Amino acid sequence: MILLLDLGNTRLKFALCDGAAFTHRGAFGWDADIAHELAQLWSGWPAPTRILGASVVDGARETAVAVAAGKAFGLDPRWIRTPAHACGVTNAYAEPHRLGVDRFLAMVDAWAAGRAPCVLASVGTALTLDALDADGRHLGGWIAPGPVLMQQSILGATAQVRPDHPGAVRDLADNTADGLASGCWQASAALVDRFVARSSSLLGGSPTVTLGGGDAGVLAPLLEREVAIVPDAVLRGLAVWARSQPDAGDIP
Template structure:
């Protein structure tokens, strides 16, 4: 039994994994005041995992906070996966492999393990990430842009007169500022995903499978005209694939 931890920009996701796969329990917690007691409460009473594996895109202070909770609850420390040159059939395109976000790498590991390559893996969250993966697991590279909600916040922070009085709806043509801001940002994200997928088609041997995950995936999917394979918990599922390649070591007493 293994405890998987995905420390993302917005929240921590966790899953208790039965071997070789399948969740016994899972949950998610936003990074906010009271996070630590909430994490303790969520995990208290779970069976003790043989191994704790974690992937993180947050700062060292948050990692240390989570590690301290693991030590207190389970007398075990997380094994932190830092982005490798290659693992689980996926080969990293970055010249400095560790600079590729581990969340992006693990999402590709999950897609490859599920048999979707060649594919484009899109993650729609705080950031919008796009990665191209060949049939034999070679990562070709990708793009990063603000996610649609971050686009909206950035626009409001940088302008004096764009001040919607309500959340906007996503429309083809907006006749008010609230709808215009929401529509422009969400449609920009959808357009970038489709442009990337279609531009990658010749290199990937035809229109690739488009994998879409992340917190804003459900809202983005209806805006896309390309066929989409929706996915949930791509980082955790990729982490599970990687964890199954690791040897369990006894927990410290």
């Protein structure tokens, strides 16, 4: 068994993988006492033989997770770093390590699942977009604030925009709360639609479009095209990596 770790900006997700199946799963927000909560939860789980992790957070949070893994299982995580090529996917970045490992592993999952050519959107703290062609080549992507972060940035930079209730997404808003929510969510939807339009011809004309991330379910209905919501793409990409690299963590 392999314990897979996805350390995202908002929360930590993890799963125990036996072959191709996830037998145990969980998640914690970073406001929790991660080291304590994880060690307590994992003490009741079967012991893995390896721990493989993908992280886009700081070293302090990686260390807290590693401490919990050591207490529960006596193992240290191996942290995946983004390579130039692995598991059938070729990184477009001239400096491969600068592409977020979460984005790379989502493409690994898409390639292994037969969804290429495709556009992959992830909607969380950031909105990321990537194009993956039929040969497993990453053609590049975009990065923008996620819709919730957009709203928070406006609230932090203005004195008068102070909604007194959560906003709803409307075609034409008649109050500040709805106007702020509508503008930010529709801006994110428009960005996804624009990226698909710009990359479609390079992807054969009719790429699959997938959404991941914690806010995928909210954004999907706002798009102008049919999309598939793909949860836990990073964990599934990690599982593909683990099967293809049975004795190694990082690939140079």
